[in-house]
Amino acid sequence: xxxxxxxxxxxxxxxxxxxxxxxxxxxxxxxxxxxKGRTRAAQVRALEIAVEQLMLRSFKEPALKPAANAxxxxxxxxETQHWNLAMSAERIARGEAKKLGGxxxxxxxxxxxxHIGLLRAARRFDxxxxxxxxxxxxxxxxxxxxxxxxxxxxFTERHGSGIGKxxxxxxxxxxxxxxxxxxxxxxxxxxxxxGQKRRLxxxxxVVSDAVVDDMSACRP
Numbered sequence: 713x714x715x716x717x718x719x720x721x722x723x724x725x726x727x728x729x730x731x732x733x734x735x736x737x738x739x740x741x742x743x744x745x746x747x748k749g750r751t752r753a754a755q756v757r758a759l760e761i762a763v764e765q766l767m768l769r770s771f772k773e774p775a776l777k778p779a780a781n782a783x784x785x786x787x788x789x790x791e792t793q794h795w796n797l798a799m800s801a802e803r804i805a806r807g808e809a810k811k812l813g814g815x816x817x818x819x820x821x822x823x824x825x826x827h828i829g830l831l832r833a834a835r836r837f838d839x840x841x842x843x844x845x846x847x848x849x850x851x852x853x854x855x856x857x858x859x860x861x862x863x864x865x866x867f868t869e870r871h872g873s874g875i876g877k878x879x880x881x882x883x884x885x886x887x888x889x890x891x892x893x894x895x896x897x898x899x900x901x902x903x904x905x906x907g908q909k910r911r912l913x914x915x916x917x918v919v920s921d922a923v924v925d926d927m928s929a930c931r932p
Contacts (some may be wrong), residue, residue, distance in 0.1 A: 714800060714803070715797075715800040715845075717844060719800075719895050720797065720800065720839075720844060720845045720846075722877055723793050723796055723797045723800075724797065724837055724838075724839035724845070725839055726789075726793050727790050727793045727794060727797070727834075728839070729788040730787070730790035730825050731756070731759055731786070731787075732785050732786040732892055733782070733784045733786035734759055734762075734763055734786035734787045734790065735759060735762070735781050737766075737780075737782040737783035737786060738759075738762045738763065738766055738779075738783050740779050740819075741766070741776050741780075747876060751836075752835075752836045752837075753832075753835060753836050756835045756836075757896070759787065759790075760787065760909060762783075763780075763783045763784060763787045766779065766780045766783050767780045767783075767784060778915070782815070794835055795830065795831065795834070796835040797834040797845060798827070798830035798831045798833065798834040798849070799830070800845070800846075801830055801845060801846045801850075802830070804822050804826070804830070804849055804853050805826025805827055805829070805830055805844060805853050806823055806826070808822070808826055808850070808853050808854055809822035809823040809826055809857070810859060821860075822857050822860075823840045825856050825857050825860045826853045826856065827856060828856050829849070829852040829853040829854075829856030829857065829926065830849050830852065830853060832852050832856065833845070833848055833849035833851075833852035833888075834849070837849075891925050903904075
């Protein structure tokens with residue numbers, strides 16, 4: 713489902729309206745919401761926590777159930793619109809997976825990670841930024857794929873205390889290390905073959921000298 717600029721903006725503003733309705737439902741019962749935070753992601757996460765806390769309170773206080781249900785419906789609507797906005801750029805996840813899929817991760821795995829990146833982008837997208845969601849989402853898709861690509865190849869570093877600490881090696885470093893190991897393996901193999909040939913030649917020379925000595929001893 714590919715959207716134009718107006719459709720992306722429409723969904724983004726629908727998300728904002730649903731989130732505002734959820735905040736209003738939380739505030740209507742005097743529930744103290746957590747700090748909204750400065751970033752868009754922090755605000756969305758704070759709203760999710762506030763709705764969950766209000767639902768838990770409503771189990772103990774039946775009078776809060778109408779407000780809790782209203783907050784839950786508004787939050788579910790926001791989440792549905794988040795997903796619709798994310799899936800409108802699904803082609804981006806598919807295209808980036810084709811570029812990055814290969815030896816380290818399959819295209820299918822990367823495409824799934826791309827969907828996670830799209831959902832992260834949808835939860836953070838601000839229609840007032842003046843850019844298209846597809847442009848904004850591409851960075852998040854690439855970041856998510858790169859992150860999981862690196863996470864699949866942890867190395868362990870040993871410290872003086874004997875405790876191992878994991879650190880991440882970028883994929884290009886891994887490929888370089890593999891090529892260097894392959895060159896070392898080929899060099900070692902060539903040295904082994906050369907040594908075997910030298911030993912065989914030495915043995916052949918010893919046998920030849922022994923035959924000559926035996927023939928000389930047999931002469932009258």
